[in-house]
Amino acid sequence: MIESERASFFSVSLQLILVNQPLPYDLFVNSSAVSEKERFVRIFPSGETLNLDDLKKFKAKYFQLYIPEKQRNQYLKSLVNNENATDMQKTEVIKESAIGYLDTLFDQNKEFSTEELKESVQGCRDSVESMVDVLQDHDISSIQKLIGDLSFHDFYTYDHSINVSMYNMAILKSLNPNARRRDLVEIGLGGLLHDLGKLKIPIHIINNPGKLSDGDFDEIKKHPQHGVDLFDSAGEAVSDLDLNLVRKIILEHHENYNGTGYPNKVGSDKIHLFARVTAIADFFDALTTKRSYHEVVSTKKALEIMAQSKGKKIDPTIFDKFVKVINDIIPHKLKSLIELPDDFDPCQPQENLPFMPVKASAEEKENFGKIKVGFTAKAEDKKTLFKKDKKKAS
Numbered sequence: 001m002i003e004s005e006r007a008s009f010f011s012v013s014l015q016l017i018l019v020n021q022p023l024p025y026d027l028f029v030n031s032s033a034v035s036e037k038e039r040f041v042r043i044f045p046s047g048e049t050l051n052l053d054d055l056k057k058f059k060a061k062y063f064q065l066y067i068p069e070k071q072r073n074q075y076l077k078s079l080v081n082n083e084n085a086t087d088m089q090k091t092e093v094i095k096e097s098a099i100g101y102l103d104t105l106f107d108q109n110k111e112f113s114t115e116e117l118k119e120s121v122q123g124c125r126d127s128v129e130s131m132v133d134v135l136q137d138h139d140i141s142s143i144q145k146l147i148g149d150l151s152f153h154d155f156y157t158y159d160h161s162i163n164v165s166m167y168n169m170a171i172l173k174s175l176n177p178n179a180r181r182r183d184l185v186e187i188g189l190g191g192l193l194h195d196l197g198k199l200k201i202p203i204h205i206i207n208n209p210g211k212l213s214d215g216d217f218d219e220i221k222k223h224p225q226h227g228v229d230l231f232d233s234a235g236e237a238v239s240d241l242d243l244n245l246v247r248k249i250i251l252e253h254h255e256n257y258n259g260t261g262y263p264n265k266v267g268s269d270k271i272h273l274f275a276r277v278t279a280i281a282d283f284f285d286a287l288t289t290k291r292s293y294h295e296v297v298s299t300k301k302a303l304e305i306m307a308q309s310k311g312k313k314i315d316p317t318i319f320d321k322f323v324k325v326i327n328d329i330i331p332h333k334l335k336s337l338i339e340l341p342d343d344f345d346p347c348q349p350q351e352n353l354p355f356m357p358v359k360a361s362a363e364e365k366e367n368f369g370k371i372k373v374g375f376t377a378k379a380e381d382k383k384t385l386f387k388k389d390k391k392k393a394s
């Protein structure tokens with residue numbers, strides 16, 4: 001019999017336990033009926049093979065199974081190869097695991113030791129490795145669908161970081177179908193940790209879904225550098241990766257393409273490619289993913305709004321490629337009457353997206369209200385207009 005604190009075990013769904021192969025982890029149950037006083041007892045040892053009958057018996061007998069936290073990575077790896085689990089189920093488990101690590105990272109009530117920070121960064125990397133395996137056949141659109149189907153957490157930063165990580169990998173693959181696994185892991189890990197520095201910012205500012213005061217915004221602007229400092233102190237845990245790429249994502253994800261971003265106001269290709277990809281993933285997720293705050297906009301609308309920021313906030317070439325892959329829309333045909341300000345912050349939860357009317361160009365102003373010579377509305381258009389007018393009148 002082994003007793004331990006609850007924190008040393010994590011619960012698993014019985015449906016996702018590996019069968020007919022040697023199990024790479026131990027299975028436990030909680031034999032205590034008293035909450036807060038769990039007593040974990042091993043019911044199946046690693047190395048033995050569990051068959052479907054055994055699993056059925058477990059299902060009839062136990063409500064919940066547990067695996068020791070130190071075997072989490074073995075569990076994730078076996079899950080990725082488990083043919084009985086769907087990609088959705090796998091992603092949900094990987095997401096939960098990543099949330100566990102992010103939750104440790106963002107726990108502001110706790111002073112961190114460098115060791116704990118390293119463990120969490122290593123855990124995030126393991127989660128990203130599993131994501132690379134599960135998502136290898138998915139493109140941007142199917143990842144968007146997957147993200148929409150995943151359950152979401154109360155803390156914006158967790159869901160958002162995981163989504164940005166997934167989009168980052170998909171965008172990089174669309175830019176370079178032969179991207180190396182290592183690149184995918186680096187851009188995925190950078191996405192997952194892009195807001196790491198927020199753990200140094202007071203929680204009431206991070207969770208504020210309304211308009212921030214100038215003072216609070218100045219605080220927020222410090223998070224890229226805080227993130228790099230934290231990552232530098234823990235990067236050793238993943239030192240086989242190119243740490244500089246992950247650093248660049250953390251440091252530069254709020255730099256704007258036209259040089260108006262923060263913290264260093266660098267622009268165009270002075271911003272690392274991976275950080276420019278992250279800015280697009282960041283923006284797209286903020287507009288399209290369901291939140292407890294604002295309603296989402298459709299994919300097409302999101303692309304139209306993002307197109308207004310082409311060359312200002314985001315890299316126009318990467319964006320055009322992104323648009324083509326996602327919806328086969330011709331990028332220059334994306335037009336919108338509304339846009340978001342240059343300082344729109346996709347990393348913050350938003351109560352209402354701060355849309356504003358697109359400023360008209362000098363030519364548009366000049367032609368405003370004038371009849372365009374040679375313009376004749378199609379019969380169909382006229383009908384629609386007429387119907388709308390009738391509706392208004394009634």
Ligand SMILES: [Fe+2]
Pocket residue numbers: 194195223253254347
């Ligand atoms: Fe950020």
Ligand SMILES: [Fe+2]
Pocket residue numbers: 160164194195282346347348
């Ligand atoms: Fe973000």
